[in-house]
Amino acid sequence: MDYGLNEIQIHFRDLAKNYAETNVKPVFDELDKARAYSRDLVNGAAKAGLYGAFVPENFGGKTHSPMCVALVVEELAKVCGGTAMSFLANLQGAIPILMGGSDSQKSNFIPKLNSGEAIFSLAVYEKEINDLSLVKTNFEADGDGFVLNGVKTLVIGEADFYTVLATNSEGEKSFFVIAKDVDGVSFSENIHMLGLNTATTREMTLNNVKVSADSKLGGKDGKTMSEIILMASRLFMSSICVGVAEDAHHLAIGFIQTRNQFGNPVSEKQAVQFMLADNMSKIESSRAMIYATARAIQNGKKGVTDSAMTKLLAGEACMLTTTDAVQLFGGYGYMRDYPVEKHFRDAKTAQILYGTTQTLKDFIGKVESRKEI
Ligand SMILES: Cc1cc2nc3c(=O)[nH]c(=O)nc-3n(C[C@H](O)[C@H](O)[C@H](O)COP(=O)(O)OP(=O)(O)OC[C@H]3O[C@@H](n4cnc5c(N)ncnc54)[C@H](O)[C@@H]3O)c2cc1C
The missing domain is CATH 2.40.110.10 (Butyryl-CoA Dehydrogenase, subunit A, domain 2)
Structure with a gap:
């Protein structure tokens, strides 16, 4: 789908794609097996300019744009959900400083996030x-x-x-x-x-x-700041979901196009095509909601319920798609040597972190049922 991305959004999407392909792809499998955090990858992302999507120009960045951050996180997650999470954790740690820090606290810390000199959580x-x-x-x-x-x-x-x-x-x-x-x-x-x-x-x-x-940070009170952080976390977690889900979906398509069973490729079976249709529709609708919510927040709208709905949808789409990807790989999907099982493991968090599917439904349902119609 064409989302009408502007020049700066395309810049960040392509920068992140290039960083993920060049720097993350060669090492993520080894890191995953060793259960190892890579400071180099987070620092490298900063040096590549990726935090410039979040850090305002006066602190050395390029723009402060939820949409650009969403694009960056999505591209990283297409290669490795955990690395996208490490990138996001650093940014989340800096949100309270950017929101509630004094001028001197901001000037002390935010340029360090941008340059990679310091990591936050x-x-x-x-x-x-x-x-x-x-x-x-x-x-x-x-x-x-x-x-x-x-x-x-x-x-x-x-x-x-x-x-x-x-x-x-x-x-x-x-x-x-x-x-x-x-x-x-x-x-x-x-x-x-x-x-x-x-x-x-x-x-x-x-x-x-x-x-x-x-x-001590000032600004808005801690409760309000926590709500804003949760809103941002749900939105960007949704980007991880879409990135992980889409890569699992593509890997599965590549596999079934070459896997022949009962006389023709598995990709030609209608029951399988129905799975692909369901999954891609859910991935694309999650992405559309992320971009719409990111744009609305950027334009100053409150995005608390929107980001909850987005995470609900994206979390479910991610779990469904990665489960189906393992299924479509058959026995190979269950093996550590094939890439979809990692996406499947990474995906489960999507239904838990920053609000489980059930608590999000509880929250959204209460908002809906009390609406003035
Ligand atoms: C890898 C990972 C990283 C995390 N990182 C962070 C982090 O950086 N910062 C942070 O703040 N948190 C973090 N968390 C915590 C995460 O946000 C919580 O685990 C999540 O919000 C769920 O809360 P809980 O574990 O307390 O589950 P609970 O709220 O205790 O839920 C337990 C079960 O009860 C269900 N349940 C609860 N309430 C209802 C209801 N009203 N109706 C129906 N069912 C309900 C839930 O859906 C769930 O199935 C992380 C979690 C994970 C797994």
């Missing part, structure tokens, strides 16, 4: 909560600064700086930028996941971590 989720307004990680004033205590889980990437959501005893929510090597910060081993193996995921413990006052 978001640390918001905790065990026992499914609502970010319920975070337990605590901050309290301590002399001229603050002291933080708590445990964050499912923190993606091996970053230099973590943007940590915490609450104080009065219920105020705020983000803090915390360096990885500050006294009291420690990390678990890489959590063994089903998929997204090239994106390290760990627990982060903050034990009496003392930080200076300028580690």
